[in-house]
Amino acid sequence: MAETTANDVEVATKPPGPDELPLVGSLKEFFEDPLQFYTETADEYGPVAYFTLGGNDFVTVSSPEYVKDVLVNNDDEYVKGQQFDDLMGPICGNGVLLAEGDFWQSQRETLEPAFDPETLSRHCQVMTDYTQRRMDRWTSGEERSVYEDLMYTTLEIAGKVLFDFDVRPLDGDIPAAMETVRDYVARRLWRPVEVPEWMPMPGKREYREALALIDETAYTIIDEAKASDSDQQTVIDLLLDKDDPLSRQQIRDEVFTLLLAAHENTTLSATYTLQLLAKNPYAMEKVHAELDDVLDGDAPTFADIPRLTYLDKALTESLRLYPPVYSMLRETKADTTLAGYAIPEGTTVSCQQWAIHRDSTFYDDPLSYRPERWTDEFEERLPGFAYFPFGGGPRRCIASRFAKFEVKAILATMLRNWELETTLEKIEFKPSISLRPDTDVTMVPTPR
Ligand code: HEM
Structure with a gap:
């Protein structure tokens, strides 16, 4: 962790990590199975471990204490970073997910009222009605893609x-366009070496067309909201009412950031909760029984x-075992230290929900799905950042309460x-950016 020089000055050393091939680093192991790579690296090299991917420095952080250092205690030493920007920039632009500094702060404050409890109370019926509308298409015994149903x-x-x-x-069209964008983004993420933007890549034309559709949709949403005389205050109104007016492009970036954020992770968490419940009769x-009793x-x-307290635990446990955001990326703004190790400027630091949520130090029988573990006493004992499906610190998910409420409303209706x-x-x-399933998730419904 620290070496002593001839002058007796302690110099922090880089964190331990796997022996690697020159130039490519740990590419092969990482791309074969990133989830396994993360857990094995944590097991073998400890809570702060170093590796490289095609010449880029990476550090994985798999202990709650050091995650807190990155996301809270020293958060001003990190930005979301180039890797995240390259991947999500074409989609989210300078929306609140990627923005930094004072501009991020101001956008976050503008958007927060859209996710407060009062707003939730107005939207519950839309959540249940829209879910019911989709359920009305179900036929007893007919296999359905619940993933697709939840996506829509x-x-x-x-x-x-x-x-x-x-x-x-x-x-x-929109889910297909989002899927195309996400697939292309995933392929870029999985690409072993950086390829210049001008080089042809499979799926690039479809990606551009999908982005054009998304742009068009975002601008239609903005124009309709501007023209509407409805009393309902929308997020567009919040964005248009700023003292310092935003450009049309910036409003587009926020619209699409929210549409993507609101749709992808809720779909994944609802899908995985259904799958885990179906596997655990x-x-x-x-x-x-709880739904019969309460409803x-x-x-x-x-x-x-x-009042659906068991459903709450079922969702909480599913977000532990299959967290849609399984690893959160940051980048060091300048040379810094973490856990006493030297972390150079420009290092990508990955805070590990996947490894920490499965650590037997915090969870008995960590690979089992056990909603019952989430008692008040257990939650009180659990160290901060041993569970962080919604991230933490100032950049914590803006909609964590809203998201849990929505997923519960959808699952209860189904x-x-x-x-x-x-x-x-x-x-x-x-x-990829999130923990997506490798195959469709299908189920056979029968009426109760
Ligand atoms: C179960 C569902 C969800 C999960 C697991 C989730 C998870 C997360 C996580 C981990 C972050 C932090 C990312 C980071 O710091 O790098 C985040 C940020 C964010 N989420 Fe969520 N999210 C969910 C649902 C939603 C919904 C429904 C919305 C919007 C309606 C939303 C909007 C956002 C936004 C705008 C940010 C960026 C906040 C900022 O940087 O200030 N999320 N989310």
């Missing part, structure tokens, strides 16, 4: 509650959602009337 549902909800916009005419039975045959209301049998033995992942 969350997108329709996001369009309505954030922008008072009906995305249904574009239902098929005792837990599914408890969810059903008494009716659709869930705003007041019902906090499960109160349906049994679900999974057709997948085991879920495999294709991790």
